[in-house]
Amino acid sequence: MARGELRIYLGAAPGVGKTYTMLEEAHRRAGRGTDVVVALVETHGREHTAAMVGDLEIVPRRTVTYRGARFTEMDVDAVLARRPEVAVVDELAHTNVPGCRNDKRWQDVRDLLDAGISVLTTVNVQHLESLNDVVARITGVGQRETVPDAVVRTAEQVELVDMTPEALRRRMAHGNIYRPEKVDAALGNYFRTGNLTALRELALLWLAEQVEDQLDRYRSDHDIDATWETRERVVVALTGGPEGDTLIRRAARIADRTKGADLLAVHVTRNDGLAGADPAQLARQRLLVESLGGSYHQVAGTDIPAAVLEFARGVNATQIVLGASRRGRIAQLFTAGVGVTTIARSGTIDVHLVTHEHAGRGRRRGPIPPALSRSRRLAGILTVLLGLPLLTALLKTGPSLSLTNDILLFLAAVVGVALIGGLWPALLAAIGGSLLLNWYFTPPVGRFTIAEAQNLLALAIFVVVAVAVSWVVDTAARRTRQAAQAGADAQTLATVAGSVLRGQRPLAALLDRLRETFALDSVTLVDDGTVVAGVGQPVCGRPADADIAVRVDAHLTMLIKGPTRPASDRRILEAFAAQAAVALRQERLATEAAAARPLAEANKLRTALLAAVSHDLRTPLASAKAAIAGLRSTEVQFDEDDRGELLATADESLDRLDRLVANLLDMSRLQAGALGVAVVELGAEEVVPRALDDLGPPSRTVIVHVPDDLPALHADPGLLERVLVNLLANALRYSPAGHPPMITGSSHGDSVELRVIDHGAGIPSDRWDEVFLPFQRLGDRDNHTGVGLGLALSRGLTEAMGGTLTPEETPGGGLTMVLALPTSAAG
Structure with missing residues (x-):
C-alpha cells in the first residue's frame, strides 16, 4: 500500500488564513472527484472559516471524558474505517486528551499517512520544535505545543500562507480572529508589528532551508554538478599559511554584500596524512571564520584544485576566494599553480584571486630533518670509506669479471650504503664507486678516461640508478619517521581530548594533561600579560620567564617551563595552544551566559x-x-x-x-524582601469564613469541613486570608459543574493543614513546580484569564509566615493544594 502524501500549510501567526486556504484546497480536490473528508477543523468562532467547510463530509469527533470533564478529539479510528483519499486535519501541533489513540495529533496524522490516506494540515511557526524558544524570546509567550521539525520535513509539500503584519492587525481589529474583548490585549502584546515581522521572517527562513534541502536532493538524484545560483555561497580555500586571515576577511566582505549569503572555509589535507599545514594557524583561522558567521570544513585530496572545486560544486557555491601563490617566480615557471589551475577548471563559479603581503615571496620552509639518525649516517659514511676500497681490492685480486658484473656489484654496494646511512652516504658511494670503476675496471685502466661508448653508457646508468635508489630509500625512511611521529602526535592529542571532554573544567584539564604528557614544570596561559590559567610552578606572565613561549594570537601566549623540547614537538605544542584558546573562549562564554541568565530571567519576568x-x-x-x-x-x-x-x-x-x-x-x-509579616495566634475557623466572604457569591459553591477544635495557628491574619482567597478562586475556576471545591482542616503534630480540593482536570505531577512560577496559567483554555500570580504569591506569603504550600493529586482526579502552618505551640 502506497503511503499517503502530507501537505502542510505553514503560517507565521494565528489568523493568517491557514485553515481557510486548506479548506479551499479541499474543495478544489473534491471538485476534481477526489474523496475528501474533514477529520477535524478548528474554526475558533470565525464565521468565514466555518462557512468555508461548506458541504464537505465531516467525520464526527470522538468525545473523551477525563477527570470529570468532557473533551472532543479527532476520531482516528473512524477516519481509518472511512478510508477517504484525503483527510483534512487542522492544527498539527496539539496534545490529545489522555485515553486517545495517540498522545499527539501529529502521531494521528502519521497513522493516516501509513494507511494510504493523504492529509492536509496546518501549523504555525511558533510550534516548530527548533524555533519554539526563539519565538518565546521574541514574543515573551511560550508555546507548550510543539511539532518535531522532522515531521514537517517529511511533507511532500509545505506551503507558506503569508500576510503582512499590517493586514493581519487589521483583521484582528475587525474581530476576524479573536473575540472583541481580547482584541486590545492581543494587539498590544503578541500581535505587535515587530513581533509579527520577526515571526514572518522566521517562517520564510525556515521554509527557505527546506527548499534548499529539496534542491540539494533533486540535484543529487539527477546527478547535476553545475552550479545553480539560487543563493550566494562563498568558499574560501585555506592553506594554513599566514595569508589565511586576509583571505577570510575578504571572503566575508564578499558574502556580506548579499543578505543571507553563506561563508564556507575549506582546507585540503593530503591523503597520506603525513604532511600538512600548521595546526595552530588553522585553529586560529577556524575561530576567525566562525566568529564571522561562517563554517569550517576539511577535505582530503592530492590534487588541490580538483578537491576545492569538488567541494565548491558539492555545496552549490557561487564564488571561490583563493590567495595569490606564495611560490617564487622560478617555481611559477614550471607549474601554473593552484590559483591559475582552479580558474581554468572553475566553469561557472567565479574565482577571486586575492593578493596579499606574502605573495611571490616563496614558501619559507624550515630545514628538512634527516630521515635517519646521526649514528646511522656516520655508519653509512664509514661503510663507504672502508667497503668500497675493500670491494675494489677483492675484484682486482679475485677471478676476472666483466665490466657489467663489476658495475652490478658496485651498485649493490651503493644500495647497501643507502639502507644503512641514507641519502648522502649513498650519493658519496655512487660518486666514489663511479670513480673506482673508471680508474680500475674501465679501459684504459689507470686513467680517468673511457675508450668505448658502451662503457660510458654503463657508468652513466650506474650513477643514475645509484642516485635514484638512494633517493627512494631515503624518502621511504623519512616517510616512515613522519608516519611514526604523526601516529604519536595523534595518540597524544586523542588522549588529551578524552581527558578534556571528561573534565569539568576543560582548560585546566588540557593544561594539566599537556604538562604530564611532556613532563613539564609548568604551563601557563597569558592574555596580554595577565595570567588566565596555569598548572605547575607559577610563571609571572613574561615570555622571558619561560623556556618556551608559544604565541596563539595577538593576545594569548602559552608559556612553558621545563626540559627543552625537540623542534619536532613544536607543532604539537602549537596545536595544544590553539585548543587551549578554544577552551578559554568556551569557559568565558559559559561565564558570560551564567551572568546573563539572571538578567534574562528578570527581563522575562518584566x-x-x-x-x-x-x-x-x-x-x-x-x-x-x-x-x-x-x-x-x-x-x-x-x-x-x-x-x-x-x-x-x-x-x-x-x-x-x-x-x-x-x-x-x-x-x-x-522579591525585594520587604514584605511585612505580623504573626499572631488565630483560629482557622475564624479566617476561612472571611476568605469565603471576600470571594463573593461564588463562595456558596465551596464545601467547608474545618473542625472548630483545631489548634490555634501562628500566622498573619491578612496574609493567610489572601492565600486562602487565591487558592479558593483557583479551585473554583477549574472545578467542573456539579463538583464544587472543598476546604478541609486537620491537625498533624505541631502544624495545621488546610486542604483546598478541586475535581478539575488536574496538572501532571512533573509540572507541579511550574504552577508556582509567576505569570503561569497552566491548563487554561483561555490564555488571557488572570495574571497568573495567585499560586506564586500564595506560596511566597505562606513561606513568609513559616509554612509550606504543596500540591497533591486529588483522588478521582483534580488538584489539592495543602497549606501547612505551624501551631502556636510550635511557634
Missing part, C-alpha cells in the same frame, strides 16, 4: 508583567470606567435597577482591580 498588566489591569479598569461613564451620561435615563447593575459592575471591577494591584505589589515586596 516582559510577562507588562503583558499581564496591559490586559488584566486594563480590563477591570475599562469596565469600571464604562459603568461610571454611563451613570454620568445625560443622554440616557436609567431606572433604579439599571443604575444598581452599573454600580455593582463598577464596584466588582474596582474590587478586582484592587486585588490585582495588591497581588502585584505583594509579589514585588516578596
